């Protein structure tokens with residue numbers, strides 16, 4: 001640790017001291033940051049922040065994914081999440097502590113990740129006591145990762161960014177060449193306690209084509225920024241818990257693939273049928289007789305308990321087709337809806353009275369048309385809530401899907 | 415809609431979204447089986463009325479799945495529609511309008527109806543009910559479907575299924591036609607709904623009332639029909655064949671039935687092997703920690 005970092009830590013400790021010196025009533029105000037949930041209205045009065053800001057953030061995210069439409073996406077991802085559980089993660093500026101908040105966000109992230117990236121794999125690495133420790137190997141089961149993480153909560157010692165990167169770099173060098181290598185670092189500390197030259201390690205990551213992104217919980221660090229710039233990742237510092245959540249979830253959709261980062265490949269796969277419930281057979285993975293619910297390998301007819309997997313008899317990669325279909329909305333995204341211009345709203349007798357999706361009345365009190373959007377393809381009108389739902393979760397335009405001659409799907413599949 | 419906050423919803427209050435297949439080509443193909451569209455509708459009406467009588471707070475919404483369009487034809491929460499018979503008028507209008515939209519004079523075979531559109535609309539309606547507050551009836555979707563699956567709808571139907579799964583809305587299916595529907599088999603399997611293909615169409619009301627009338631809470635106490643296998647085979651993007659083994663593009667996950675040099679969806683070229691970086695493993699450090 002160099003002197004600069006020592007001084008940093010000194011300051012940190014001083015601050016902690018001050019925090020403890022505060023009275024309990026003072027701390028509730030300082031910690032809750034209640035002033036942040038207020039905003040001023042036009043007349044200067046204070047009122048609580050409404051949910052508009054939140055939905056607007058979602059709206060922003062949706063627009064971004066929409067504009068990234070049809071860009072080649074890296075859909076088979078190998079991602080290590082590096083979590084800093086050093087002393088700094090015990091800080092209580094996030095409630096109840098940074099560690100708990102980070103663990104909670106990682107759990108949500110892992111579920112969302114596998115929802116959006118079938119066939120991809122995650123591994124977890126923990127930084128504490130100056131060393132990096134591989135908590136789980138790369139794997140495709142969300143539950144296994146979450147269980148391992150929740151069983152290992154606890155903070156101590158310093159964080160070493162270099163040790164973490166070295167470990168991940170070695171692990172990711174073993175994966176197939178068509179996979180995208182990524183590291184997502186959740187960093188609480190304000191320093192890194194390294195055994196050697198971290199700049200060398202960063203160059204090594206760059207050479208291995210590992211895209212490293214960092215989300216900071218305290219303040220911006222030059223070394224993190226440098227790492228992200230060099231490897232093509234993103235660096236952000238979270239302001240509070242909702243912001244942290246948003247930043248973490250931004251890493252869930254597949255990043256635009258940069259052609260040289262991974263080699264395209266055709267992989268041979270099988271789509272097993274699900275066998276009828278109540279049939280008894282011996283599975284090839286556990287070598288046990290089991291009743292009902294299993295899959296049959298299409299090549300060697302062996303019975304398998306779970307998908308996705310590799311057939312333990314013939315080695316064929318087995319997936320369920322719905323598993324693949326989960327990502328097809330990235331390939332065939334729907335166009336963002338247009339705002340209905342105020343001039344069009346004027347002759348409102350021609351406008352539809354109800355949202356095409358949910359039948360909600362589009363009229364404001366006073367029978368004037370309220371805010372609404374229209375699909376550029378089928379020209380149907382939708383309420384703002386449906387707009388968000390359709391683009392964020394459904395990924396179908398109900399209007400276009402209700403038209404026989406709609407070009408959306410058939411054209412794109414050509 | 416009546417304001418939700420004024421009501422107290424127990425866990426056995428249901429919102430039933432019924433998707434009725436009105437594809438005229440399918441129903442004309444059923445003429446010789448004596449199970450005609452009017453007969454079908456009379457079974458459905460009896461079923462809907464019994465749902466409304468089961469619990470006075472139950473809500474039923476009917477969406478017609480047509481050949482050229484989809485539309486809402488019944489919503490029991492609007493004050494003018496108390497009994498299911500009210501849907502007949504709107505349904506008739508819908509069928510007329512749907513037929514007038516037909517452009518092709520000759521349709522080869524039965525053709526498929528717009529299942530993906532009706533599912534999408536039903537899910538939008540359910541989201542609106544979710545938004546109305548913490549107290550709302552438990553939603554579920556029931557597809558009364560007869561037409562064969564439309565291969566072009568594959569992606570859209572799957573998108574709807576996953577969105578329903580994320581919002582924990584089960585999709586029940588009752589298949590009236592002669593063939594099984596792979597779409598609905600997967601929909602019910604993935605969302606935890608019930609898939610049923612009645613042996614005898616004439617007894618449709620019996621099937622509906624014994625299998626699909628119970629609310630989600632009471633379902634756990636019943637022995638409902640279990641799936642007789644699920645057709646998970648995929649269709650390839652190149653020839654729309656149904657295959658059980660195939661090639662997947664590692665960039666975009668498109669499915670092909672044979673080896674191609676280039677991916678037709680994302681344009682990647684296949685098969686250029688990447689050189690492994692030899693320097694990476696030399697500099698192994700001893701202290702990652704233990």
Ligand SMILES: [Zn+2]
Pocket residue numbers: 297298299300301302311312313314315316
């Ligand atoms: Zn096999």
Ligand SMILES: [Zn+2]
Pocket residue numbers: 355356357358359360382383384385386387538
């Ligand atoms: Zn709407």
Ligand SMILES: [Zn+2]
Pocket residue numbers: 375376377378379380397398399400401
């Ligand atoms: Zn549209």
Ligand SMILES: [Zn+2]
Pocket residue numbers: 663664665666667668677678679680681682
């Ligand atoms: Zn491709």
